[in-house]
Amino acid sequence: MKLMVVGLQGQGKTTLLAALKGEPPPRDEEITGVHIDEWLLSDPSKGGSLGFLRVKNVGPDVYFSTYDLAGQPEYYVIHQCFLTPNTLYMVVWDLTLGEEGIDQLEPWLSNIHARAPDSMVILVGTHLDALSLQKRKDLENINSKILKQYITKKSKGFPQIISVHYVSCTTMVNIDDLKKDIYQRAISVT
Amino acid sequence: MKLMVVGLQGQGKTTLLAALKGEPPPRDEEITGVHIDEWLLSDPSKGGSLGFLRVKNVGPDVYFSTYDLAGQPEYYVIHQCFLTPNTLYMVVWDLTLGEEGIDQLEPWLSNIHARAPDSMVILVGTHLDALSLQKRKDLENINSKILKQYITKKSKGFPQIISVHYVSCTTMVNIDDLKKDIYQRAISVT
Ligand SMILES: Nc1nc2c(ncn2[C@@H]2O[C@H](COP(=O)(O)OP(=O)(O)O)[C@@H](O)[C@H]2O)c(=O)[nH]1
Ligand SMILES: Nc1nc2c(ncn2[C@@H]2O[C@H](COP(=O)(O)OP(=O)(O)O)[C@@H](O)[C@H]2O)c(=O)[nH]1
Ligand SMILES: [Mg+2]
Ligand SMILES: [Mg+2]
Numbered sequence: 001m002k003l004m005v006v007g008l009q010g011q012g013k014t015t016l017l018a019a020l021k022g023e024p025p026p027r028d029e030e031i032t033g034v035h036i037d038e039w040l041l042s043d044p045s046k047g048g049s050l051g052f053l054r055v056k057n058v059g060p061d062v063y064f065s066t067y068d069l070a071g072q073p074e075y076y077v078i079h080q081c082f083l084t085p086n087t088l089y090m091v092v093w094d095l096t097l098g099e100e101g102i103d104q105l106e107p108w109l110s111n112i113h114a115r116a117p118d119s120m121v122i123l124v125g126t127h128l129d130a131l132s133l134q135k136r137k138d139l140e141n142i143n144s145k146i147l148k149q150y151i152t153k154k155s156k157g158f159p160q161i162i163s164v165h166y167v168s169c170t171t172m173v174n175i176d177d178l179k180k181d182i183y184q185r186a187i188s189v190t
Numbered sequence: 191m192k193l194m195v196v197g198l199q200g201q202g203k204t205t206l207l208a209a210l211k212g213e214p215p216p217r218d219e220e221i222t223g224v225h226i227d228e229w230l231l232s233d234p235s236k237g238g239s240l241g242f243l244r245v246k247n248v249g250p251d252v253y254f255s256t257y258d259l260a261g262q263p264e265y266y267v268i269h270q271c272f273l274t275p276n277t278l279y280m281v282v283w284d285l286t287l288g289e290e291g292i293d294q295l296e297p298w299l300s301n302i303h304a305r306a307p308d309s310m311v312i313l314v315g316t317h318l319d320a321l322s323l324q325k326r327k328d329l330e331n332i333n334s335k336i337l338k339q340y341i342t343k344k345s346k347g348f349p350q351i352i353s354v355h356y357v358s359c360t361t362m363v364n365i366d367d368l369k370k371d372i373y374q375r376a377i378s379v380t
Pocket of ligand 4: 204258
């Protein structure tokens with residue numbers, strides 16, 4: 001299955017992919033174009049226990065081709081070729097941008113909708129660790145802004161947003177939840 | 191037009207692409223998967239002069255999508271999807287490997303032939319600067335080995351090798367000639 005990561009430059013796309021794959025964070029280098037790679041995701045749910053019996057993970061492995069689309073405007077043309085159906089999209093932005101960050105998601109969402117209207121989209125806000133206490137409280141507003149602007153307005157030309165995650169690729173907070181979500185979505189369609 | 195760069199890991203593929211594009215050499219980092227980028231190549235022939243008149247470059251610009259296919263065996267499966275017709279291939283190897291380097295080209299050439307038999311292939315030997323004086327003399331043997339093994343045996347299932355270049359991405363020796371060659375080939379088919 002294709003996992004496509006989009007968003008403006010510097011939002012944490014490449015770092016997020018590395019965090020999910022369990023790889024070291026990439027060096028701060030501007031990567032251009034598109035970087036396609038593979039990711040074999042084993043069932044990330046922690047095996048539960050039944051009495052003395054430890055239950056092992058039972059879900060099948062999922063094979064992803066991951067597409068890291070550099071967010072520089074010069075590359076939008078290349079990107080168009082990669083927006084395809086049957087793809088799980090992660091639209092990534094930096095939470096420290098506040099409400100402005102939400103507005104910036106619009107072109108990505110409408111492009112995905114135009115190319116592949118039935119796609120599943122996961123919104124991922126990064127830099128959770130870098131939010132001030134005040135900004136952390138504002139996450140409620142962020143939530144309702146997303147809801148108002150992209151989810152209930154779905155008729156207006158946005159794809160189906162299946163979930164929203166707030167993560168830190170530095171402290172790894174909520175990365176596991178995101179991973180489980182990706183896994184479940186992939187399993188549900190393959 | 192697509193410009194596909196293939197060859198084993200560590201042969202200088204990524205460095206060569208940067209040299210051609212006039213970008214700084216990449217840091218020594220193992221890049222996995224496929225990195226797709228753009229390259230706008232202006233006519234690299236130096237404008238001649240007609241009396242007092244400097245003749246400007248007259249050829250049109252050529253737009254390439256460059257495909258840097260990381261050479262790790264794990265990625266051969268991904269690569270298969272990228273070997274397509276209407277593509278200019280550069281098969282890259284490290285000249286310091288001597289005759290052994292020539293043998294290693296075989297799988298790349300037969301894969302290209304199997305997928306896209308009418309492709310144009312340019313062979314590029316890198317690390318010219320790192321050759322000892324003795325090895326530099328051996329280049330004659332390298333030439334005839336290439337000829338015997340891949341060019342006159344074309345019927346045996348290799349694609350059309352249109353030229354062979356020996357370059358250094360460190361001193362930039364022969365990079366301009368390679369660039370001109372790429373340009374001319376692209377012009378001739380577009
Ligand atoms: N503090 C913090 N920094 C992050 C986080 N995610 C990414 N970064 C940093 O944000 C910068 C841009 O990240 P990068 O992955 O290159 O962004 P991309 O251009 O969208 O691929 C880098 O310096 C990362 O280290 C995060 O969750 N928290
Ligand atoms: N001396 C010398 N070193 C080179 C040349 N081309 C590449 N290298 C070095 O060879 C190593 C592998 O190059 P890289 O481009 O990463 O190879 P790739 O794995 O095929 O992409 C790097 O350390 C480069 O600096 C060259 O022409 N001369
Ligand atoms: Mg990036
Ligand atoms: Mg490389």
